[in-house]
Amino acid sequence: MTRLVIVHPDAQTLAHATAARLITRLIDLQSQQESINLALTGGTIGIATLAAVAKNPACHAVDWSSVHLWWGDERFLPSGDPDRNETQAREVFIDALAHVNVHPVPQANSVHEAAELYAEQLPEHMDITLLGVGPDGHVASLFPGNPALRVAGRVVGVENSPKPPPKRVSLTFEAINDSREVWLIVSGAQKADALRDPSVPAAQVHGTDTTLLLADVAAVAK
Numbered sequence: 389m390t391r392l393v394i395v396h397p398d399a400q401t402l403a404h405a406t407a408a409r410l411i412t413r414l415i416d417l418q419s420q421q422e423s424i425n426l427a428l429t430g431g432t433i434g435i436a437t438l439a440a441v442a443k444n445p446a447c448h449a450v451d452w453s454s455v456h457l458w459w460g461d462e463r464f465l466p467s468g469d470p471d472r473n474e475t476q477a478r479e480v481f482i483d484a485l486a487h488v489n490v491h492p493v494p495q496a497n498s499v500h501e502a503a504e505l506y507a508e509q510l511p512e513h514m515d516i517t518l519l520g521v522g523p524d525g526h527v528a529s530l531f532p533g534n535p536a537l538r539v540a541g542r543v544v545g546v547e548n549s550p551k552p553p554p555k556r557v558s559l560t561f562e563a564i565n566d567s568r569e570v571w572l573i574v575s576g577a578q579k580a581d582a583l584r585d586p587s588v589p590a591a592q593v594h595g596t597d598t599t600l601l602l603a604d605v606a607a608v609a610k
């Protein structure tokens with residue numbers, strides 16, 4: 389299994405370098421397989437990275453029609469709400485692509501129903517899962533100490549998230565750790581404590597083939 393830590397000088401460079409890495413990896417994978425399952429992340433650096441993919445001149449070297457976009461987590465909000473990870477990804481990234489396959493977390497009456505519906509749609513495994521890391525060490529919507537961490541299955545409905553909104557839907561450790569590649573993208577000094585804490589959710593995730601920690605200098609300062 390490949391495990392790499394790659395450090396860039398600042399958040400902007402991190403976003404652009406990760407975008408270039410992602411484009412290159414997707415093009416490589418397309419020479420080996422018919423379709424690609426890619427799980428997106430929300431969050432500050434996650435959305436900045438997606439914006440950098442759309443702005444990269446090589447973006448259209450990817451055959452997006454064979455790429456399936458999923459989400460590692462979603463905020464339980466109405467479709468189109470500006471705080472939904474899907475809405476933010478559409479604005480900066482997806483709307484710039486032709487013919488990509490988009491699989492948002494479905495609307496439902498409860499987080500648990502949405503989680504069940506999404507679990508039925510998910511592929512067997514992701515090729516690449518992108519994850520941000522919160523200052524408390526959360527990944528996707530798996531927050532330290534939340535009962536959702538212990539729920540069996542591949543997708544979980546999350547209640548009482550300490551970060552608004554309180555209701556969310558998240559891939560579980562089981563689904564994340566089934567991904568061939570897991571890329572953690574982390575920027576800023578407020579993440580430095582989380583990155584050195586082996587007890588937080590961010591320390592519990594890995595890919596089956598490759599785990600990348602892509603960070604800026606401030607995030608790895610400790």
Ligand SMILES: O=C1O[C@H](COP(=O)(O)O)[C@@H](O)[C@H](O)[C@H]1O
Nearest residue numbers: 429430431432433520521522528
């Ligand atoms: O709420 C969320 O937060 C995390 C991290 O966000 P950041 O703004 O601290 O970078 C993100 O990974 C997750 O997808 C999102 O729903």
